[in-house]
Amino acid sequence: MTAYALSAVQVLAVAVGGLLLKGLMAKVRARAEGRVGAPVTQPLREVVKWLGRESPRATGGTLMGVVPVVLVVTTALAAALAPLAGVGTAGAAGADALVVVFLLLTGSLALALGGLATATAFGGMGASRAMTLSALTEPALLVAVAAFAVPARSMNLASLVRHSLAHPTGVASPSHVLATVALLVVVVAETGRMPVDNPSTHLELTMVHEAMVLEYGGRDYALVSLGESMRLGLLLGLLATLAVPWGVATSDSAWALGLGLVFLGLKAGALALGVALVEVRSAKLRLFRVPELLAAGFVLAALAVVVGVVVR
Amino acid sequence: MDLLLAGFGTGLAAIVGGACAPRRARVVVAGTLSALAAFLVGVAGVRVLAGGAAVHGSFSGVLPFTTVRLRLDALGASFISTVALVVAAASLFSIGYSRGPSASRTAVALQSLFALALLVVPAAGDVTTFLTSWETMALTSLALLLVDHDRPAARAAALWYAAMTQAGAAAITLGLLVTSGRAHSSSLFAPASSHLGAGALGAVAFCLTAAGFASKAGAVPLHVWLPRAHPEAATPVSAMMSGAMTALGLYGLARVDLGLLGGLARGWWIGLLVVGALSALFGALHAVTSTDLKRLLAYSTIDVMGVGLTALGAAGALHSLRGAAATLVVGVLVLVAAHGAFKALLFLAAGLVERASGTRDLDLLGGLAGGMGRTTALVAVAVASAVGVPLGAGFVGEWLVVEGLVGALGRSGAGGVVIALVALVAIALTSGLTAVAMVKLLGIGFLGRPRGDGARDAREHLGITTFSLGLLAVATVALGTVPGPVVAALARAAGVALGTPAGAPGGSLDTVSLGAVATALRPLALVTGAAVATAVVVVLARFGSRTVRSAIAWACGRADLDPRMQYTATSFAEPLQRVFADVLRPDVDLVVSHEEESREIERVLAYQSRVDDAVERGVFRPLVRAVDAVGRRARWIASGSVHRHLAYGFAVLLVVLVVVR
């Protein structure tokens, strides 16, 4: 029963935490630019507000109602499986890294199809760009995950984190460090942050992600927005867990799980802070320069695997 | 055995029925009998897979000069089940679909013969039977391409196909002759511990058979026939070619090269891996840029088969890591089954779309979800399976392959790590590109608004065609949600090729597990989770607004939206085409014509972009030209003079007399 409770709490934490992280990153940006900025809870309030509004749906109406649900559900499933606050989640035996990756991919596919269904130029443009980037991210993503999995000899996230906790020096090994950096590049690309995509842009022609979701409104948009920030929270949390697994609860006691949740918040928050500070200092890359960044991420991941053989 | 023979007998009856039945009943009789034959053979295959003993039998007098030997073990059964599914669905489909030239007496009989040959190949017990059925399969599919010989595209495709398939068959024949000569046995079922692959002769046998089988599976650079032939064949035939015939190329590799040629040097397997990786990437890239519906599907076949070849090559190269190799081979077998189901579905759906809208050009399609709702839903199921959405059939295969490779990463030395890493990278990039191609297929072809009149007026007719699509969709979903028993059965099949199934993946009703590795796939748990999560989200969302208003698209303020403003298949693929321009070498033309009064004002802008097959252009065109030139030079040999031809015969007789003495 604890397993199910843990999963439910994790989903809730990712849902609320993701929105707060989004607010935190916006706040950091505002402060760095000398503005006061909106409160950290602003994204949360916005989602609640939009939930109460009617949903206008254009061409492809039914699909536009389905896509947000698919996005939220797949992300929630991934958040329920992954060992974020504790390793004993429901279905932890099936918490394979590949399953989590492909659950997230399912959400991206749904968004892209939704973009094409709207029959507008911007929807198609966003879908095309997002799919291009997601295709190019995949090698770096899989190889980085494999680099994390090699020492534990398992792609199962729970056993991976357990192994990592049992061998604390492994966290400072070169291949671990390289894989962490590679995964960071992937996370930046997958969550559409700078320098890959500008989440706060209002210029349609430079949009990648936002262009896909231009046509959503009201409750539909609230769910899309929630799904996206859940994805941000999940990816940052997962990266933090894989990079520095300390604090993740291995026992079932409520204290350990609560502590795990606190550590998760701290780690993900620190990571978000770091990403936001990098964002402030960087300009958005041209779309056709992004492959260079992704190739750099890939080469780091490949180095992580190969170096793992030499440094054994 | 009885079931198998009953199936083959029904297959023969289907041929006779197709040839003799009256015009109106022809398609129905042949289609039903072929489907029944496939069903019977499929049941026989499933029984062997489910733990029954291998069945075998030999029959003299069926073919002149030789005895027909049949033998169906778990490996053959795994392929025969896939083939049977595809053949059954395609045969049922043709009942409601075939008309015109593809309903002629010859075409119907040939299609039944093709179906039968496909079913016999995995059950062949010795070299002769195997080669006979293989050649029958190749020739009938060639003849089926020529059924519609009025169209130049079909004729050109047939020419390419004829050359490639005959060269492939010749290579396989030679390779099998070398092997059986060394083994002093014509059986395809030598003990796995054999060392037939050792030494130079082993390498020769491997190269010949691997080239022949890989060309059937569309491996680069021997793939050029595939994107021409598959789209040009009649729809049920292209489904069978793509879903079943290419898979038999992998069957040949697993049966002969992995099972028979033990002791082969590692380098050759690495070669196969590299060829597979290149094919996968090449196929995926071309699938992304293709705008012809069926051509896209054909290239995506090359891509999936390339992944299969990569995994088989890795399994051969990492043979010493039993568990990883077994996982890889099981992954390939699952991939083959999944691909058979979803690709046949997609090809059949493409046929329906072409008939309903009059075009297969994605740039003219769109909005089919309106008029062809059920077809769209079924296509969506197939697409989900193809891109590796969890709970899709394709994901299970991809998961096993990736797990096998990651397992190898942790257990081997530097060489093994590099091998596994190369395979992993190729498969990862391929999977990303496949997702783009499939989203394009579904999003551009079926969603959005119609880009042409044909697409706007397209309607679907429910009937046996939709039923056969549904059959394939059910198979896809079943394989994706309850893969455990299938994987357990396929692990036995992989054991046939690898000798010992130690460390192989296993499965129960709700779990696929990986022997020693502490991870598992639990699709049913995911289904439950997804259901609960969906219920929660829907209920929670109802606390918010429930009003849904139909509105015109905002589109940043434009009210007069035109379907031509949508992204097309070409523009959707443009960013990737640009990123991979060095590989694809597209011909891009921008023609600007100006107003007469001023050079500053453009009147018409025409943008054209075409991606030709670089291998065809760079390798085969020059080759064809060279052969052509030699042929022209040698024309004097056959001058048409009767005396000269008689003199040739006389000269040969003299030579024979002198040599033989």
Place this chain on the structure above:
Amino acid sequence: MSGLDDGLLDLASVAVLALGVAALWRRDVRALIGLLRAQGVALALVASVEALAGHDVALGATAALVLAVKAVAVPWVLGRVAASDPGAREGAPLINVPSSLVLAAALVGLAVVVGAPLARLSSGHAAALAPLGLATVLVGYLVLVTRRRPLSQIVGLLIIDNGVALVTFLLTSGVPLVIELGGSLDVLLVVVVSTTLVGAMRARIGAEELDELEGLRD
């Protein structure tokens, strides 16, 4: 050696390689010089860890020398040339950046496979890392071959030199101080001469990219 030393050695050696690979990614000449500086520091770290572990005073001095030459002097000289032409960026390299990065990954794989005998030349943890040095040399060659600007090419040359130095440190725990001194001075000399040449070229013909110089042959 203790576990901590081993860990530091691992990190520093991998850093030398990773910084070499990063040189393929960055286009800004000044960023390249920064990478070179960091690589010098990592190399000096390798030498000093070995010196501390082996209580080898001469090796310690070598480490200091490496730090002085590769992390301070050479980047300073290069930096002066770069400062005379602010905003200098590598144009399009001969092989585009993503491809050269993928190629670099392949080269590292090759080095690890081919360099396995190198790792067996000497027992101990350090020797096992020697293939990383070989990989750095190959990556440096890739920089040298694919870049158009003379300054970037000098960087490539120096990465090769750092790779060679890494191999020597790992395999033999450093060469005698005199030889290292000679080697370092050679490197410094090469850098000074070539940067002077670059400056002179720029002043006299204004050409910057090496391909543009082909016309001078006639």
